[in-house]
């Protein structure tokens with residue numbers, strides 16, 4: 001594989017995009033819309049998009065992904081447009097890469113959607129954890145796709161391999177190993193090291209989360225398609241200073257801020273990485289630590305750019321990803337954002353029943369924010385579930401929790417235990433489950 005890094009320092013590289021319209025395949029976006037999104041991704045990565053084309057296929061061609069005639073056609077067009085790089089809107093297999101590089105020749109690089117997203121992630125990651133996660137995803141993606149000696153990796157990654165000199169230099173080559181094997185081995189070693197580093201960060205994060213759980217402030221996470229306005233909303237609500245930009249994946253690293261609601265309740269609000277259709281699965285895996293934040297929340301705020309022509313498709317695609325990371329059971333408020341740019345919001349709500357219960361806001365212009373805060377408050381602090389529990393004195397935290405957040409109808413002190421009948425916010429149900437009266441009497445029968 002040739003150099004995979006898209007440089008933004010030099011004159012903008014010229015990119016030609018290639019999509020595939022698969023017949024009979026359920027897809028989130030049409031091939032044209034998906035290519036438009038790919039163009040945005042390419043621009044975000046610092047490329048200049050000079051054209052695009054697509055082919056209708058029933059299944060990928062095993063050697064060149066698209067048909068060989070189409071390859072020749074695209075080769076001719078992209079050469080005449082002086083393209084530096086060709087981007088496929090689908091994930092390419094190692095063999096596809098090999099054959100396409102062969103077909104397009106030395107002067108044009110071939111990358112795919114995943115490589116492009118990984119590149120943007122690499123450019124946008126700020127924290128150590130974010131950087132580690134992206135680096136791991138890049139190495140894991142590249143390892144099987146390594147088709148020739150690949151010395152740029154060491155320089156590009158800026159990691160250990162770079163400091164130890166050029167890959168495969170004198171003394172680095174193992175007996176009988178080819179350059180390619182050396183590269184592969186080095187990458188495998190690097191992957192092992194990255195995984196253990198990430199695991200350490202993950203454990204630290206888990207301990208932090210456990211502490212937070214104990215403090216019992218509800219955790220609310222902003223989710224949504226990339227560029228929907230998640231960071232803008234976090235900034236609006238908490239006066240945080242998260243980077244906001246009209247580009248894809250502006251945010252990579254999670255930011256958490258405390259938000260005080262009227263009436264004295266507080267919550268922790270987290271902004272995190274956005275989703276996209278055809279999100280590469282290994283990227284989801286690499287970001288598991290970050291995404292665990294989401295599956296551990298008490299409430300999700302799902303932000304939709306209602307002004308986007310594919311708003312409903314984006315909404316569905318986010319739900320798919322939430323299901324993939326096992327976060328689809330968490331209560332969710334759908335928020336239609338950017339209504340300042342929308343002509344008839346009621347019409348849209350009527351058109352899509354999925355949106356009928358949504359809160360409508362403009363995060364940028366502070367429209368509908370009070371309404372949203374009321375909904376959050378209701379969801380977290382005012383949805384009560386009747387319960388009757390017998391709690392041993394030694395579980396004092398739980399008793400004080402009931403006093404603080406629950407509504408007590410009746411309280412009775414016995415030897416070593418206290419029996420409380422009343423109701424608690426739905427989000428706390430799991431905490432009390434063990435001491436639930438009904439549950440207990442069933443068990444002893």
Ligand SMILES: Nc1nc2c(ncn2[C@@H]2O[C@H](COP(=O)(O)OP(=O)(O)OP(=O)(O)O)[C@@H](O)[C@H]2O)c(=O)[nH]1
Nearest residue numbers: 226227228229230231232245249250251274363364
């Ligand atoms: N007109 C309008 N633009 C908005 C509104 N909210 C956000 N935006 C714009 O939408 C773009 C994306 O906003 P962000 O807050 O960065 O979106 P995000 O969901 O955090 O995006 P990623 O971090 O890239 O996933 C920015 O240009 C914002 O200024 C709104 O209510 N109205």
Ligand SMILES: [Mg+2]
Nearest residue numbers: 230231250251
């Ligand atoms: Mg953001």
